[in-house]
Amino acid sequence: MSLESQITSALKTLVDPLSGQDIVSEGLLQGLNITSSGKVSFILEINTEYMNEGLKLKEKATSLLEKIQGVTHVQIALTAQRKPKAHNPLAKEIPGVNHILVVGSGKGGVGKSTTAANLACALQSMNLKVGILDADIYGPSLPRLLGINQKPSSDDGIFINPLEVHGLKCMSMGFMIDEKMPTIWRGPMMQKALHQMLRQVKWGDLDVLVIDLPPGTGDVHLTLAQTTLLSGAIIVSTPQDLALIDARKGLEMFLKVSVPVLGLVENMSYFLCPHCQMRSEIFEHGGVHKEAQILGVPLLAEVPLHIAIREASEKGTPIVLSNPASPEGNIYQNLGQRVWASLKKSSKA
Ligand SMILES: Nc1ncnc2c1ncn2[C@@H]1O[C@H](COP(=O)(O)OP(=O)(O)OP(=O)(O)O)[C@@H](O)[C@H]1O
Numbered sequence: 514m515s516l517e518s519q520i521t522s523a524l525k526t527l528v529d530p531l532s533g534q535d536i537v538s539e540g541l542l543q544g545l546n547i548t549s550s551g552k553v554s555f556i557l558e559i560n561t562e563y564m565n566e567g568l569k570l571k572e573k574a575t576s577l578l579e580k581i582q583g584v585t586h587v588q589i590a591l592t593a594q595r596k597p598k599a600h601n602p603l604a605k606e607i608p609g610v611n612h613i614l615v616v617g618s619g620k621g622g623v624g625k626s627t628t629a630a631n632l633a634c635a636l637q638s639m640n641l642k643v644g645i646l647d648a649d650i651y652g653p654s655l656p657r658l659l660g661i662n663q664k665p666s667s668d669d670g671i672f673i674n675p676l677e678v679h680g681l682k683c684m685s686m687g688f689m690i691d692e693k694m695p696t697i698w699r700g701p702m703m704q705k706a707l708h709q710m711l712r713q714v715k716w717g718d719l720d721v722l723v724i725d726l727p728p729g730t731g732d733v734h735l736t737l738a739q740t741t742l743l744s745g746a747i748i749v750s751t752p753q754d755l756a757l758i759d760a761r762k763g764l765e766m767f768l769k770v771s772v773p774v775l776g777l778v779e780n781m782s783y784f785l786c787p788h789c790q791m792r793s794e795i796f797e798h799g800g801v802h803k804e805a806q807i808l809g810v811p812l813l814a815e816v817p818l819h820i821a822i823r824e825a826s827e828k829g830t831p832i833v834l835s836n837p838a839s840p841e842g843n844i845y846q847n848l849g850q851r852v853w854a855s856l857k858k859s860s861k862a
């Protein structure tokens with residue numbers, strides 16, 4: 514049997530989890546190339562919704578092919594073939610709000626709220642009308658990050674006036690849920706509170722509503738995706754492996770509920786010394802970049818771990834506003850521009 518037939522027969526034993534057919538008959542294999550020295554390379558075209566399965570297929574294919582005599586090296590490139598499902602027919606727009614953008618992360622504490630707050634301010638400084646909603650029922654933090662110390666009012670007891678801060682319209686689930694309420698009681702309250710936040714707040718006309726999600730892939734995410742037409746999602750991850758695995762789960766969840774993932778943000782990407790401005794790669798830097806390539810989504814920003822970012826947040830004015838000319842301020846401004854460009858490209862441009 515020729516080397517090529519041995520390779521295709523081996524690959525035919527691998528099954529595409531989506532169709533149940535083998536990957537060769539399914540046409541997922543493209544550009545198979547075998548050099549005279551036994552180097553095998555090809556593209557494996559998979560659906561982004563099944564990225565984890567794609568990665569497993571790639572591993573299995575590599576180990577199968579490496580066992581074949583005459584094969585010296587195997588290189589498989591995964592490409593994502595995007596087939597987003599139609600939006601949930603029950604998902605509705607929020608009247609007056611042009612784009613709803615969610616900021617999520619697979620794991621807690623990676624800097625999602627910091628990113629959401631700086632991104633909202635960056636978009637606002639581009640003369641866009643921007644709102645921000647803190648949908649983290651378990652640890653609402655935007656009021657602190659944006660320096661809010663009052664509660665929203667209502668003129669008629671039904672509709673809520675959002676708070677205005679730094680030119681942003683702002684609401685937090687924290688306003689609706691008593692901080693002392695035990696965590697297990699918060700879940701059942703969530704759907705009602707989320708509905709109120711989206712439908713009973715006078716958001717007015719907005720170009721973008723940024724939603725800071727709770728970490729992980731829980732009820733808030735699903736309820737949001739099922740009830741509200743979301744323009745896109747951004748996933749924040751730190752460079753460590755564990756956070757990346759979690760980020761992948763986050764990405765898969767958004768794709769499963771048909772929310773386009775606009776890209777990844779690597780936070781705490783490297784350490785910038787506040788004294789000498791020296792850059793140190795504390796974690797192996799570049800992990801998110803590689804992951805973004807594998808997943809076929811853009812890496813929108815690499816944000817350093819810098820004390821000024823935390824200090825600005827603690828003072829209630831995100832760094833993109835308090836020090837827009839700083840390198841970190843610039844990174845968030847660029848992020849805002851990239852996000853806006855990709856929202857404009859999306860269906861409702
Ligand atoms: N790039 C950064 N440089 C320095 N500090 C940062 C950076 N990003 C976030 N932080 C700090 O790390 C802590 C966690 O950030 P943040 O609250 O934004 O994370 P989160 O993902 O929203 O967390 P949670 O999952 O609890 O909601 C905060 O104290 C924040 O000020």
Ligand SMILES: [Mg+2]
Pocket residue numbers: 625626627649652654725
């Ligand atoms: Mg948070």
